[in-house]
Amino acid sequence: MAYPYVSDREVRVLSRYFGDPMARRVDTYVERGGYQAAKKAFEMGPDAVIEEVKSSGLRGRGGAGFPTGVKWSFMPKEPTRPHYLLCNADESEPGTFKDRELIRWDPHQLIEGVLIGAFAIRAKQAYIYCRGEFFETTQVLARALEDAYAKGYVGKNIQGSGVDIDITVHLGGGAYICGEETALMNSLEGRRGTPRVKPPFPAAVGAFGMPTTINNVETLAAVPHIVNNGGAWYRQWGTEKSSGTKLFCVSGHVNKPGNYELPLGFPLMDLINDVCGGVRDGNKLKAVIPGGSSVPILTAAECDCALSYEGVQEAGSMLGCASVIVMDETADIVKQVRRMVQFYAHESCGQCTPCREGTAWMTRILRRIEDGRGAEEDLDTLVEMSRQMTGTTICVLSDSAGAPVVSSINKFKDEYLALIRRGERVGVA
Amino acid sequence: MSEIPFKNPGWAGNTGEFDLTEEQVRGDDLVGKRPVDGGHPSGAASYPYMVADRNPDATLFEGPYRERFEKILSRYPDKQAALLPTLGLAQEIRGHVSPESMDRVAELLELSPAYVRGVATFYTMYNKQAVGRHLIQVCTNVSCNLCGADEVLEAFLRYNDVEPGETTEDGNFTVIEAECLAACGFPTCVQINSRYYENVTPTDVPGIIEALRSGKAGER
Amino acid sequence: MADTPATVTLTIDGREVTVPKGTTLLKAATEAGKDVPHYCYHDGLSSPAQCRLCLVEVEGAPKPMPSCVTQAMDGQVVRTESELALDMRKGVLEFYLVNHPLDCPICDMSGECNLQNYVHEEGREHGRSREPKRVFGRDDFGGDVLYYGDRCVMCTRCVRFMSEVEQDHRLTVVERGSRSVIDTFFEEGLEGTHWHGNVVDICPVGALVSKDFLYKARAWDLTHTPGVCPNCSQGCNIDLHVRDNLVQRLKPRENLEVNAFWMCDYGRGNYEWINRGDRLEAPLVREGGSTRAMGWKDALSRLLAGVEGASGKGIRAVASPFSSNEDLAALRALVDEFGGGEIVYRSARAEDEIVLKGFPTLARRRDLAPNGKGADLLGMKRVGGDDATGGLEGVAGHGGIVIVLGDALADQGADFGSAAALYVYLGGHGGPATANAHFVLPTATFAETEGTFTNFEGRVQRFAPALDAPGASRPAWLVLNALVAERTQGEVPRTAAAAFAVAGTKAGPFAGMRYDEIGPRGAVVNETVSLSGD
Structure with a gap:
């Protein structure tokens, strides 16, 4: 079962037990073969685990798509100081709602992934940083973790292997930017969640000044399956550059929104039309944001692409965390872009000037345009600002704010111009 | 239910x-069930809640809350790292994070009150007012x-x-x-x-x- | 070791520079003669790389790099003024102005503001923002500091100064994004901290301003004169900012050996006495019960004649730790010339040192005068209490020659010097205790003359004259040395350098030091000194 809808085109590896409340129980998890991958990993040794994950081609599912095994291999091989594994469960990218589902339906799958990841990078302590709003979600996780501790699957001498790994659930305080890995580290340390300048990279100087690896929930949840079945098995799905399955979070104007686990490379139009039951009310498709609010918008014409890291890039956008936001002909592009930019202005940490001032300024300009008080020069200003906000800051939040602005001005200029010239909303059915 | x-x-x-x-x-x-004392230490930091029943004048971190605070502390290499969960705990008890709560948290975690204010105001979930x-x-x-x-x-x-x-x-x-x-x-x-x-x-x-x-x- | 070169060579704007490994591009650019605009970077603080103004183009890098944290690499090609770098910086500067009130006409920083400067140099001619500006208003941070949030560029230098250097985390960024401002813990403020004036200095714009200086002067009306803080024995390097021959404020001047970039609030706030108005303006000579003002030549020749009659009964002198080495050496020379005698001085002492935690060799020292060490080295003896009173019992009623230099004798009565055969007073202000003086000679303060102080560790540091001395006041060293020269038929030292040379003849530790060779960091006397400052 997937959740809340099912499609027979899915390949359900991570999401297999979505919608099955019993999957939260440690006994059920173990009966279904759980915690065997951890045991196997401990026997393989860290380097073999890293090699296996490398061979699977698994790429980070948090948005950047960096190969997970390679990331792990950056960690020192001979630990002289504590290492930390941080699991990024600060899911806040608009359009993304997979990590919460992964945690609340199958918490042990994540715990096992965290154990293997921590073992691979030679960490004895892992933190699962959950966004602060996930009260009930973390309650499920904390309960599962407590059970796992009680049964000896986490803690000292796990399953008699001699391996010690502690896991702690940490709750954030409400800040999108803490999903950025260095901001997450600052936040975990009890600081303002501002991103850090890199270098130094986390594998050298991370949380508490120690070598640290940060992985997304979905990434770590995939690891037990890879260890159990081998990297080659995982590669049976997906493309050469984008292997395996991926949870696609589909929201917006489709008949059946939800999480669907599909092989990477799956056609976007099939996702919308087959898997999700088509555009809502039989309306016409207008635009799709394929990877969460931070990526360029695709027009309906550009949606004939494959949902792989490279496929979406060829189409002119990014896969991000595969959060597909579908807009039908009723969608008001200017309003939605303003809403997204307003979000970035609200979430900007405020340390870098282009982002702190630029996101807020953009919001005001877009609001003015929306209210019919815009000028055509505003569009030039917005495009130029976006350029000056791209690549000029410590993290990519301000780049993200610029992406929907520039792409929508390029692709839906008519809607902007109609508002500016006549105070009319056009293209909004 | x-x-x-x-x-x-x-x-x-x-x-x-x-x-x-x-x-x-x-x-x-x-x-x-949500344990007021935080339950197992591994999850103690995950339980600060937003609840309807709260007392803005309650003494911070007494009884089971004190236990939870101690459990939270035990999971981090330094006291500062417990700041976010501790602020959350203060909010669970009192409903919002007042200047006085910030001061108390600062004292417990050996931080400056201004620092705690800076952190508390960065995050949206800490209600600065009732x-x-x-x-x-x-x-x-x-x-x-x-x-x-x-x-x-x-x-x-x-x-x-x-x-x-x-x-x-x-x-x-x-x-x-x-x-x-x-x-x-x-x-x-x-x-x-x-x-x-x-x-x-x-x-x-x-x-x-x-x-x-x-x-x-x-x-x- | 040998195969890792300690330097790297790179090209910045077409110029090749070689810098030590680990040097940042910002510093390397300075070597190449380019000042890259920056706000958050400060030599005395950590680098958060957040103002994004020091972006430069590095060949091969995918995006512009913050030069304040990017280390210079061998063979790197850097452009600080390429189209990309200028475009990015122009963008950043426009962002700064989106909410900036542009209230330069009423801003204290105007004229020395780096937002003005950079926008003028590299910014857009006209801002494009048509949106209403965000308004924060003014906040009293306590102590001497006011905060204008609307002018703030959020560089966080002040926050980092308080947390890293003073190590009392009183300031913080509150809120986030475009709502963020600098603030203290509600009403706590900066009250009770001892170094907070520095946050005003390091603020690159007019966000943090001094209450003391508020609306007092425009930056372009001030002359800056390098000096040494006279308020304790640390000897912080300062600039005296002067308008209308009045010191308007003291600002620290960089000296990594003494005070780095900082000075304490005590020293900074303690300058009004320099501007005191009721000054002696002409030599006064008391003859036959009446006092007359006269010219220097007449006064000094009468004084020398008076010495003849008074010699043989011994000589006692009082010096001041506010006098320069040159003044004190000249006094020592004169006393020796008159047959020798004890020179005492009085100096106020505070109960505690106030150490700057992040730069612990800097403290507001217990000795609240700049040159007690110089007096000590010249064989003078400290007397009296910690409040710089008393201890003059042996001088007040002395029957021979009494010479007082610089000490205002505020605690002494009108009978001071009444028994003296010859009582010479040199200083800026008369008072009850100078009533019996046969000669009252107006001398210049440290702010009006050139010279040196020796700080607690024996570091000799030069200062320059910032003010015009009133009336006929002269440097004490000139007056005293002229008297000696008259007696010995020697040459009168006409310059501070020559006057400093006298110190070398009078005290071993100064021997061999040359005034001209005392560089901008000062020079430590030839003596083992303790750093404790006691």
Whole structure:
């Protein structure tokens, strides 16, 4: 079962037990073969685990798509100081709602992934940083973790292997930017969640000044399956550059929104039309944001692409965390872009000037345009600002704010111009 | 469990093609019961909650709360790292993080009060002022917005006759606009205290409010 | 070791520079003669790289790099003024102005503001923002500091100064994004901290301003004169900012050996006495019960004649730790010339040192005068209490020659010097205790003359004259040395350098030091000194 809808085109590896409340129980998890991958990993040794994950081609599912095994291999091989594994469960990218589902339906799958990841990078302590709003979600996780501790699957001498790994659930305080890995580290340390300048990279100087690896929930949840079945098995799905399955979070104007686990490379139009039951009310498709609010918008014409890291890039956008936001002909592009930019202005940490001032300024300009008080020069200003906000800051939040602005001005200029010239909303059915 | 008489018992339980009861989705048996003392130390930092019953004048970190605080401390290499969970704990007890709470937390964690203020104000979840017993946060970000979140927000505001950020005269409700709550497939998502309400439409609003008012909303 | 070169060579704007490994591009650019605009970077603080103004183009890098944290690499090609770098910086500067009130006409920083400077140099001619500006208003941070949030560029230098250097985390960024401002813990403020004046200095714009200086002067009306803080024995390097021959404020001047970039609030706030108005303006000579003002030549020749009659009964002298080495050496020379005698001085002492934690060799020292060490080295003896009173019993009623230099004798009565055969007073202000003086000679303060102080560790540091001395006041060293020269038929030292040379003849530790060779960091006397400052 997937959740809340099912499609027979899915390949359900991570999401297999979505919608099955019993999957939260440690006994059920173990009966279904759980915690065997951890045991196997401990026997393989860290380097073999890293090699296996490398061979699977698994790429980070948090948005950047960096190969997970390679990331792990950056960690020192001979630990002289504590290492930390941080699991990024600060899911806040608009359009993304997979990590919460992964945690609340199958918490042990994540715990096992965290154990293997921590073992691979030679960490004895892992933190699962959950966004602060996930009260009930973390309650499920904390309960599962407590059970796992009680049964000896986490803690000292796990399953008699001699391996010690502690896991702690940490709750954030409400800040999108803490999903950025260095901001997450600052936040975990009890600081303002501002991103850090890199270098130094986390594998050298991370949380508490120690070598640290940060992985997304979905990434770590995939690891037990890879260890159990081998990297080659995982590669049976997906493309050469984008292997395996991926949870696609589909929201917006489709008949059946939800999480669907599909092989990477799956056609976007099939996702919308087959898997999700088509555009809502039989309306016409207008635009799709394929990877969460931070990526360029695709027009309906550009949606004939494959949902792989490279496929979406060829189409002119990014896969991000595969959060597909579908807009039908009723969608008001200017309003939605303003809403997204307003979000970035609200979430900007405020340390870098282009982002702190630029996101807020953009919001005001877009609001003015929306209210019919815009000028055509505003569009030039917005495009130029976006350029000056791209690549000029410590993290990519301000780049993200610029992406929907520039792409929508390029692709839906008519809607902007109609508002500016006549105070009319056009293209909004 | 909740007696909220509307279609969604929470967590999108009976939307889509599943037939789950609320008990199965968020019942104690399958979710666990929130231990005031934090339960196992590994999860102690995950329990700061937004609850309706709170006392702005309570002494901070006594009894089971003290135990939870100690458990939180035990999971980090330094005291500063316990700051976020500790602020959350203070808010669970008092409902918001007052200057006096910041000062107390600073003292306990050996930080400067100004530093604690800087951190507390960075994060949106720490209420700097007292809020209603039920803090209603309506996501109006893109996915929810496409599906009518503005109308849902409007409905909450109108039904309670308040402006955004304002608290009803009886002290029960504060309604604010929220950013993405990571439930985009279940629009509109509304977080009320600790709980997510999903697939909320304007017509659900009176039912939710009345259930909350009569204490039948099933808070943890 | 040998195969890792300690330097790297790179090209900046077409110029090749070689810098030590680990040097940042910002510093390397300075070597190449380019000042890259920056706000958040400060030599004395950590680098958060957040103002994004020091972006430069580095060949091969995918995006512009913050030069304040990017280390210079061998063979790197850097352009600080390429189209990309200028475009990015122009963008950043426009962002700064989106909410900036542009209230330069009423801003204290105007004229020395780096937002003005950079926008003038590299910014857009006209801002494009048509939106209403965000308004924060003014906040009293306590102590001497006011905060204008609307002018703030959020560089966080002040926050980092308080947390890293003073190590009392009183300031913080509150809120986030475009709502963020600098603040203290509600009403706590900066009251009770001892170094907070520095946050005003390091603020690159007019966000943090001094209450003391508020609306007092425009930056372009001030002359800056390098000096040494006279308020304790640390000897912080300062600039005296002067308008209308009045010191308007003291600002620290960089000296990594003494005070780095900082000075304490005590020293900074303690300058009004320099501007004291009721000054002696002409030599006064008391003859036959009446006092007359006269010219220097007449006064000094009468004084020398008076010495003849008074010699043989011994000589006692009082010096001041506010006098320069040159003044004190000249006094020592004169006393020796008159047959030798004890020179005492009085100096106020505070109960505690106030150490700057992040730069612990800097403290507001217990000795609240700049040159007690110089007096000690010249064989003078400290007397009296910690409040710089008393201890003059042996001088007040002395029957021979009494010479007082610089000490205002505020605690002494009108009978001071009444028994003296010859009582010479040199200083800026007369008072009851100078009533019996046969000669009252107006001398210049440290702010009006050139010279040196020796700080607690024996570091000799030069200062320059910032003010015009009133009336006929002369440097004490000139007056005293002229008297000696008259007696010995020697040459009168006409310059501070020559006057400093006298110190070398009078005290071993100064021997061999040359005034001209005392560089901007000062020079430590030839003596083992303790750093404790006691």
